[in-house]
Amino acid sequence: xxxxxYLVGAGPGDPELLTLRAMRVLQEAEVVLYDxxxxxxxxxxxxxLAQRVYAGKELGQQECVQSEIFRQLLFHARAGRKVVRLKxxxxxxxxxxxxxxxxxxxEGVEVEVVPGVSSALALPGxxxxxxxxxxxxxxFSVLSGHAQGGSLPELAPYARSDxxxxxxxxxxxxxxxxxxLRLGRxxxxxxxxxxxxxxxxxxxxxxxxxxxxxxxxxxxxPAVWIIGQVVRLRERLHPASxxxxxxxxxxxxxxxxx
Amino acid sequence: xxxxxYLVGAGPGDPELLTLRAMRVLQEAEVVLYDxxxxxxxxxxxxxLAQRVYAGKELGQQECVQSEIFRQLLFHARAGRKVVRLKxxxxxxxxxxxxxxxxxxxEGVEVEVVPGVSSALALPGxxxxxxxxxxxxxxFSVLSGHAQGGSLPELAPYARSDxxxxxxxxxxxxxxxxxxLRLGRxxxxxxxxxxxxxxxxxxxxxxxxxxxxxxxxxxxxPAVWIIGQVVRLRERLHPASxxxxxxxxxxxxxxxxx
Numbered sequence: 001x002x003x004x005x006y007l008v009g010a011g012p013g014d015p016e017l018l019t020l021r022a023m024r025v026l027q028e029a030e031v032v033l034y035d036x037x038x039x040x041x042x043x044x045x046x047x048x049l050a051q052r053v054y055a056g057k058e059l060g061q062q063e064c065v066q067s068e069i070f071r072q073l074l075f076h077a078r079a080g081r082k083v084v085r086l087k088x089x090x091x092x093x094x095x096x097x098x099x100x101x102x103x104x105x106x107e108g109v110e111v112e113v114v115p116g117v118s119s120a121l122a123l124p125g126x127x128x129x130x131x132x133x134x135x136x137x138x139x140f141s142v143l144s145g146h147a148q149g150g151s152l153p154e155l156a157p158y159a160r161s162d163x164x165x166x167x168x169x170x171x172x173x174x175x176x177x178x179x180x181l182r183l184g185r186x187x188x189x190x191x192x193x194x195x196x197x198x199x200x201x202x203x204x205x206x207x208x209x210x211x212x213x214x215x216x217x218x219x220x221x222p223a224v225w226i227i228g229q230v231v232r233l234r235e236r237l238h239p240a241s242x243x244x245x246x247x248x249x250x251x252x253x254x255x256x257x258x
Numbered sequence: 259x260x261x262x263x264y265l266v267g268a269g270p271g272d273p274e275l276l277t278l279r280a281m282r283v284l285q286e287a288e289v290v291l292y293d294x295x296x297x298x299x300x301x302x303x304x305x306x307l308a309q310r311v312y313a314g315k316e317l318g319q320q321e322c323v324q325s326e327i328f329r330q331l332l333f334h335a336r337a338g339r340k341v342v343r344l345k346x347x348x349x350x351x352x353x354x355x356x357x358x359x360x361x362x363x364x365e366g367v368e369v370e371v372v373p374g375v376s377s378a379l380a381l382p383g384x385x386x387x388x389x390x391x392x393x394x395x396x397x398f399s400v401l402s403g404h405a406q407g408g409s410l411p412e413l414a415p416y417a418r419s420d421x422x423x424x425x426x427x428x429x430x431x432x433x434x435x436x437x438x439l440r441l442g443r444x445x446x447x448x449x450x451x452x453x454x455x456x457x458x459x460x461x462x463x464x465x466x467x468x469x470x471x472x473x474x475x476x477x478x479x480p481a482v483w484i485i486g487q488v489v490r491l492r493e494r495l496h497p498a499s500x501x502x503x504x505x506x507x508x509x510x511x512x513x514x515x516x
Contacts, residue, residue, distance in 0.1 A: 011277070012373075019375060020281060021274035090379050098388030098491055105495050115270075115380030117277060121348050122373030130356030132402070138411050141419060143397030144390070153396050157418035161399060233356055237363050 003077035005104055006084045007091040009116015013039040014198040017117045025114055029084040031076045033069065035095065037088030037222060039199065046084070055085075066096065070103050077109045090118040094144060094167060120165045123197035123224045127204050128237035130230055137162035137230050145169020145176050145225070152179060159183035163228035170221040177212035180227070185209055190231035195223040206231060261335035263362055264342045265349040267374015271297040272456040275375045283372055287342040289334045291327065293353065295346030295480060297457065304342070313343075324354065328361050335367045348376040352402060352425060378423045381455035381482045385462050386495035388488055395420035395488045403427020403434050403483070410437060417441035421486035428479040435470035438485070443467055448489035453481040464489060 006025045011017035018026075026032070026046045034043055036056030043052065055069045076083045091097035091113060101111045120142045124131055131140040140163035144153055152175055158164060159180055169176055170193070181187055187210025195203040207217055209227060264283045269275035276284075284290070284304045292301055294314030301310065313327045334341045349355035349371060359369050378400045382389055389398040398421035402411055410433055416422060417438055427434055428451070439445055445468025453461040465475055467485060 014279075016279040016282070017277050017373060019269070019275050019277055021272075023278060024274070090375075090383060092383030092388040093379055094390050096392065097383070098391045098488070098495075101386070101388075102491060102494050111495070113383050113386075115275060115375050115383055117348075117373050117375055118379050121351055121376050121379070125348060125350030125355070125371050125373055128359070128371075130350040130359075131400075132352050133356045134354065139399060139401030139416055141397060141399040141416065142389075157420070158397055158399065160415035162415070230356070233360060236360050237356075237369070 002110065003080045004082055004110045004112065005073055005077050005100075006082070006112050006114055007097050007101060008084050008086050008114040009090040009118075010034075010038045010042045010086050010088055011117040012089060012119040012123050012198045013042070013196065015039065015041045015045055017122065017198060018042060018045070019114065019116065022114050022116060025084055026086070028082055030081040031083045032086055033072060033083065034086040035088055037095075038086050039088075043086070046086075050084075066099070070100070073100065073104060074107055074109065077104070087116070088119065090116045093118050093120065093142070119197060119224055120167055123194045124165065124192070124226050124230075126198060127192065127194050127202075128234040129192060129226055130233060131163050131165065131226075133230050133233060136233075137228055139163070140165060140228075142167065145172050147172050147175075152176060155179050156183055159185060161228075163226065163230050166225040166227070168222075169225050170219050170223050173212050173217070173219060173225065174215045177209050180209060181213055185227070187213065189227060190229065191225065191227045192231045192234065193217070193219045193223045193225050195220050197224060204234075206234065260368065261338045262340055262368045262370065263331055263335050263358075264340070264370050264372055265355050265359060266342050266344050266372040267348040267376075268292075268296045268300045268344050268346050269375040270347060270377040270380050270456045271300070271454065273297070273299045273303055275380065275456060276300060276303070277372065277374065280372050280374060283342055284344070286340055288339040289341045290344055291330060291341065292344040293346055295353075296344050297346075301344070304344075308342075324357070328358070331358065331362060332365055332367065335362070345374070346377065348374045351376050351378065351400070377455060377482055378425055381452045382423065382450070382484050382488075384456060385450065385452050385460075386492040387450060387484055388491060389421050389423065389484075391488050391491060394491075395486055397421070398423060398486075400425065403430050405430050405433075410434060413437050414441055417443060419486075421484065421488050424483040424485070426480075427483050428477050428481050431470050431475070431477060431483065432473050435467050438467060439471055443485070445471065447485060448487065449483065449485045450489045450492065451475070451477045451481045451483050453478050455482060462492075464492065 141161035399419035
């Protein structure tokens with residue numbers, strides 16, 4: 001039997017945001033290699049008999065480097081297993097999905113991509129922030145805020161986008177905000193951070209770019225950062241109602257149990 | 259009973275790319291208002307008893323204007339019904355999800371967003387084109403190529419992005435390509451159009467930006483257009499294998515029937 005690797009998007013956190021195909025592939029998996037950004041509730045949906053391999057990188061833990069991930073994927077695929085490589089959001093947006101596919105293709109291993117709901121798009125939407133809005137934002141850009149060797153990613157090509165979505169930008173938020181101001185964005189521009197989006201711990205922080213640059217904002221990682229006038233729409237949309245409904249459901253379950 | 263409107267993302271076309279929540283909400287729907295870009299196979303998954311209302315806009319047909327969509331959503335919600343507003347891709351990326359939510363919130367109607375897999379991200383990924391790739395593309399931009407009153411959308415703020423994804427740009431592809439060349443992109447830059455992505459009719463056209471500008475490319479709408487060096491990765495990834503597998507499945511079903 002020939003093994004196969006599925007590059008599967010786990011979505012932003014809420015297990016109900018998995019796709020039907022991701023769910024099917026997870027339930028048929030023999031091995032699941034998962035990242036730090038994959039929610040435990042999603043991992044629980046995998047075939048209970050599947051071998052689970054943690055492939056994340058975390059401070060203070062032994063670093064599981066990319067070459068070790070390559071080695072594991074190849075090992076299990078060559079042993080004829082159905083391998084799910086589970087990544088937060090969509091597997092081909094950051095997270096090195098393209099690199100893993102290229103490596104495996106080069107080794108003759110069959111690969112299939114199972115797209116996921118990207119945190120960059122879905123979390124703003126759920127929070128009442130459309131990335132595009134007629135007359136306000138005609139397009140948007142997504143970029144990483146992760147600094148490599150002390151230097152920020154190049155922001156200039158994206159600084160003029162109507163809407164900016166920055167992933168992995170919590171740690172460098174002050175430097176990024178100052179650089180965006182230098183590149184011409186306004187300190188009055190509204191911004192939002194969505195922490196732990198789509199999970200029960202979700203918290204949305206709304207402020208201005210100037211406040212971020214001044215170091216006035218406490219934000220916890222992981223968070224999606226949105227910059228642009230579209231953030232203003234959130235006030236009009238009462239997204240709190242969705243949360244209230246979820247809380248009511250929890251309450252009624254508790255009452256039923258009693 | 260209070261009605262409610264669900265703004266639901268139908269994904270790029272393949273029904274298996276619906277989220278679990280979208281599936282649940284569709285099966286509980288009493289009314290489904292759907293767009294032109296929603297695949298028939300997705301619509302078939304809705305509650306068979308649900309009233310189906312076509313809310314698309316097509317040339318040569320009577321235009322169902324946005325105010326009529328607003329009116330229908332409000333009418334059914336006020337009648338206490340569970341209304342699904344089904345949109346291609348993600349409901350808050352283009353498609354006026356933000357506007358519909360704002361309108362309904364202003365009328366006191368409860369709204370819930372159910373994110374979808376965005377065609378802008380998932381279709382390139384499925385076709386072997388990651389939107390980001392270490393050392394090649396650090397970020398990407400998504401914009402609309404739809405001309406309003408004869409004039410193109412403003413491309414300049416996005417023209418320097420490592421990867422560009424243009425939706426609704428088939429009709430104006432020659433003008434857009436010429437404008438991008440004028441703004442400094444190279445005529446040798448690789449591009450891809452993905453027609454009818456994730457459906458059995460999918461077709462991927464790979465060329466250069468210069469060829470598009472010269473009017474050498476035949477492309478059918480709807481298609482997602484990707485511009486950038488990431489397109490080169492596709493050759494290395496053998497995505498044809500996925501298609502072959504799908505064809506084999508169809509064959510084996512046909513043989514079983516015999």
